[in-house]
Amino acid sequence: MEIGRRERKKQQTRQVISDVATRLFLERGFDAVTVAEVAKAADVAVQTVFNHFPTKEDLFFDETGWWLGPAEAIRNAPPEQNPIDTLEQQYLAVVRGRLANGHLETWREFSRTMAESQALLARRRQIAEEMERTLAAALQERDPEMEPLTARLVAAQFAAAQKVLEDELARIMPAEARPEQLTAANAELERATGKVFAALRRAW
Amino acid sequence: MEIGRRERKKQQTRQVISDVATRLFLERGFDAVTVAEVAKAADVAVQTVFNHFPTKEDLFFDETGWWLGPAEAIRNAPPEQNPIDTLEQQYLAVVRGRLANGHLETWREFSRTMAESQALLARRRQIAEEMERTLAAALQERDPEMEPLTARLVAAQFAAAQKVLEDELARIMPAEARPEQLTAANAELERATGKVFAALRRAW
DNA sequence: CTCCAAAGATGTAGTAACTACAAGATTGGA
């Protein structure tokens, strides 16, 4: 009822823009590429880009959507499971997905590009904050007994932990990717993750 | 050796710009005031504003400098004191200073103005991140035995806690300011602070 | 006191991300 040719073409235009933009950003860096260049490369008007994406940053973070994961995991978790356990499992699943063959290199490029742009780092902070809010809401929805302050605190501490682990991951993984080093890095990462979530568990 | 008339005039110009900007921002909101207007009101060229302040946001956050507090507190703390205790004391001191007579209204205006501008909120996140980094460095400098990951984690969790408390403070304090409510709000705040830092202590 | 060099203030020109809006092109459906 809504997927006529018109809508399809619209989505197609959007996809082309997003793909072209991503490619250019990864190739030359976010700050070095202008929206006008993206538009030209995608063969559309600059206005069309802004019709589909409110800001330049949205071109980069399009379709990643990871900020809903933790809240959804909490909502879908089995009734009696400890929230921290749920969050740890979800986090590990995400990270393992990233490190799986075929995704690793993509993730690295994303990570590197992001680290090189203040604008993208700022946007990541904003997204993390939104993730934190939705997580706090999910936690409280899940357990209405929980004090709002507590829910916000747990969410904030999880967000903080996640950030530290992200940085750690970015520090460990870019170093040469030969298999034996990769498994070592993997072990190191699991250790760090365990430590971080252990602290979280102790706190609550 | 460096405080001749020239330097004095320079600092004076800077101060005028900063004051005028702050006043305008508080009066009309950060986004509604342009740098050109600030320059005009301060009777200087637009360029001069940018000579003294790299970005518009720096005009707002000038001379607040709170992001060094925690790290300095750690560096200056008595040798055997628990870092979490140090941080709690420092935080309480800062908050009490803000709530002291004469500072409360100023803080409220700052807080409100900041909350109404995405640009300022983004900058606050960036500053918080810098605070976190300097704190992590101070923690590790203080106790070289500490694993870097641990130092980063403690700093991150403190930053997260601080953020939650800031939001809580902003939520509690704007409500009517009559003395009896103020003491009630104060008690509520102390309770929240105690709870937050207790969790931090449990974690480490 | 004079005058020069450095440093601060100014003005001009330009870039890039957006916004508002009017006008053109395409498409779904009557």
Next chain:
DNA sequence: TCCAATCTTGTAGTTACTACATCTTTGGAG
């Protein structure tokens, strides 16, 4: 077939910020 909704485009602005040349003030050497 044709109209109306919707997507796309082009034009004209606004604003933060940069580069750079020029003007003005000032501290200090002679």
